[in-house]
Amino acid sequence: MKDIKEKMNSRFSSLKGGLFETVTKADVGEGVGKLIEQGVDIMAWADPFFPDPSIPDSVKKVMVEALEDGFPSHYSMPIGKFELREAISRKIQRTTGLQLDPSRNIIVTPGSDSGLLYAMMPFISPGDEVLVPDPSYPSNFLNPKLLGGVTVPVPLHSEDKWQLSIEELEKRVSDKTKMLVLCHPNNPTTTVFRKDVLEKVAKFVIKHDLVLVCDQAFEDHIYDGIEFIAPATIEGMWERTVTVCSISKGLGLSGFRIGYIYADEKIMDVLYGGAVNVLGASATVTSIGAIKALDDESILKDINLRLERRRNLVHEVFKDNQSIRIQKSESGFLTWIDVSRLGTSSEVVAHILEHAKILVNEGTPYGKQGEGYIRIVTGCFADDERAREACERINEALKALAKKKGV
Ligand SMILES: Cc1ncc(COP(=O)(O)O)c(C=O)c1O
Structure with missing residues (x-):
C-alpha cells in the first residue's frame, strides 16, 4: 500500500x-x-x-448513591435520560422563557462538542458555505469542513468590542451560504452579542434563508448585568435555529461530558433518528449527577x-x-x-x-x-x-x- x-x-x-x-x-x-x-x-x-x-457535594451524593444501587452500569436512552431532559427543559424555561417539550425539543449529547457537529450534520452538503465569525471556538471552523462544507470566516474587530457587523456578513454571503454559526458568548473574546446586534443578525439570517447554529457553551456566566438573549427566542428564528449547550462547562463539570441541543421538533425528529449512530448515548452516572446540578440552583x-x-x-x-x-x-x-x-x-x-x-x-x-x-x-x-x-x-x-x- x-x-x-x-x-x-x-x-x-x-x-x-x-x-x-x-x-x-x-x-x-x-x-x-x-x-x-x-x-x-x-x-x-x-x-x-x-x-x-x-463536584458539589449534593451532586456527588446522588452519583455515589446511584453507583451503590448499581443502575449506572446500564445505558441511558440514546436521546438522553428523560429526567435529565425534563431538568434541561426547566432550565431553559428559567433562562429564556421558552417552554420546551422534553420528548420533542431536547436531545442530550456527550458534551457540546459532539453536539456542535451533530447540529450541522443534517444541513451541510458538500460545497455548502458556513459563515463563522472570526475569532471563534476552533471546532466551529473545522466542523463545516468535516462535513464537506466550506468555512467562510467573518472578521470581528476589537474596535467594535468584538460585536458582529452585518456589513461583514453581507460581504461574504453567497448563493451557496447555508448556515451561520454563532458562538454566544464568544470564546475566546468573552463577548456577549447584544440585543440590537442579534436582532440585525436574525434579520440577515431570515433574509438569506439561512440556518443558525448557536453555540451557547458559555451562556451560564455573564457579568455586569449584561442581558443575554438566546437567538432562538427572536421572532422568526425558532424554526431555523439549533441551539447547542453544555452542562459540563457551565457547572464546572467538564469531565462529566454532558451537553444538549434544543430545536424545533422538525429538526429534532431528524436528530432523534440518527442519535444511536452518531451520539451513542451519554454516560448514565454523569447524567444522574447533571440532573441534580441543574435543579439545585x-x-x-x-x-x-x-x-x-x-x-x-x-x-x-x-x-x-x-x-x-x-x-x-x-x-x-x-x-x-x-x-x-x-x-x-x-x-x-x-x-x-x-x-x-x-x-x-x-x-x-x-x-x-x-x-x-x-x-x-x-x-x-x-x-x-x-x-x-x-x-x-x-x-x-x-x-x-x-x-x-x-x-
Ligand atoms: C465555545 C465552546 N463550545 C463548546 C465547547 C465544548 O464543550 P463541552 O464539549 O465540554 O460541552 C467548548 C469547549 O471548550 C467551547 O469553548
Missing part, C-alpha cells in the same frame, strides 16, 4: 491530531500531559477550576459568584501593564489579551511557557483575527490566591518581554 491516507476522504486526510505536535494544539495529543509532568501550570483548557476537584449561583470575583481579580493583576491591551471579560472564565506589541501569539506563548512555566493559548487557533492575542483560562484553580499568583507570573513574564523588546 502506498499511503493509507490516499484512501481517506479529503475532509479527514488533512487533519492533524497533535500526534507529532506538542504545545500549539493544547487540547489534544500528549503534549499537555508531558508539560504537567514537568510542573507546568495549564491555563489553556477551558475547564473551570482545573485541576482542582469541583444554588450551585450555579455559587459558581457565578466565584467566577465573577475571579474575573475582577485577574483584571486587577493585568490592568496596569502598559505593553498589553486587556478588556474586562464579559462572561465565563477566559481572558483575551492583545499582546501584539510584544510579538506574535506563538512567540509570546512560548515566552510565557519558558519564563512563567504556564501554558496559555495562542490566539491563532481561534481564527486569523486572533493573531497578536493570547487566551488565558483564568478560571483555572479552585483557589483565588493560586490563580492570582499564576496571573502575576504571566504578567511578570510579559513585562520582562516588553523590556527586552524596548516596548
Whole structure:
C-alpha cells in the first residue's frame, strides 16, 4: 500500500491530531500531559477550576448513591435520560422563557462538542458555505469542513468590542451560504452579542434563508448585568435555529461530558433518528449527577459568584501593564489579551511557557483575527490566591518581554 491516507476522504486526510505536535494544539495529543509532568501550570483548557476537584457535594451524593444501587452500569436512552431532559427543559424555561417539550425539543449529547457537529450534520452538503465569525471556538471552523462544507470566516474587530457587523456578513454571503454559526458568548473574546446586534443578525439570517447554529457553551456566566438573549427566542428564528449547550462547562463539570441541543421538533425528529449512530448515548452516572446540578440552583449561583470575583481579580493583576491591551471579560472564565506589541501569539506563548512555566493559548487557533492575542483560562484553580499568583507570573513574564523588546 502506498499511503493509507490516499484512501481517506479529503475532509479527514488533512487533519492533524497533535500526534507529532506538542504545545500549539493544547487540547489534544500528549503534549499537555508531558508539560504537567514537568510542573507546568495549564491555563489553556477551558475547564473551570482545573485541576482542582469541583463536584458539589449534593451532586456527588446522588452519583455515589446511584453507583451503590448499581443502575449506572446500564445505558441511558440514546436521546438522553428523560429526567435529565425534563431538568434541561426547566432550565431553559428559567433562562429564556421558552417552554420546551422534553420528548420533542431536547436531545442530550456527550458534551457540546459532539453536539456542535451533530447540529450541522443534517444541513451541510458538500460545497455548502458556513459563515463563522472570526475569532471563534476552533471546532466551529473545522466542523463545516468535516462535513464537506466550506468555512467562510467573518472578521470581528476589537474596535467594535468584538460585536458582529452585518456589513461583514453581507460581504461574504453567497448563493451557496447555508448556515451561520454563532458562538454566544464568544470564546475566546468573552463577548456577549447584544440585543440590537442579534436582532440585525436574525434579520440577515431570515433574509438569506439561512440556518443558525448557536453555540451557547458559555451562556451560564455573564457579568455586569449584561442581558443575554438566546437567538432562538427572536421572532422568526425558532424554526431555523439549533441551539447547542453544555452542562459540563457551565457547572464546572467538564469531565462529566454532558451537553444538549434544543430545536424545533422538525429538526429534532431528524436528530432523534440518527442519535444511536452518531451520539451513542451519554454516560448514565454523569447524567444522574447533571440532573441534580441543574435543579439545585444554588450551585450555579455559587459558581457565578466565584467566577465573577475571579474575573475582577485577574483584571486587577493585568490592568496596569502598559505593553498589553486587556478588556474586562464579559462572561465565563477566559481572558483575551492583545499582546501584539510584544510579538506574535506563538512567540509570546512560548515566552510565557519558558519564563512563567504556564501554558496559555495562542490566539491563532481561534481564527486569523486572533493573531497578536493570547487566551488565558483564568478560571483555572479552585483557589483565588493560586490563580492570582499564576496571573502575576504571566504578567511578570510579559513585562520582562516588553523590556527586552524596548516596548
Ligand atoms: C465555545 C465552546 N463550545 C463548546 C465547547 C465544548 O464543550 P463541552 O464539549 O465540554 O460541552 C467548548 C469547549 O471548550 C467551547 O469553548
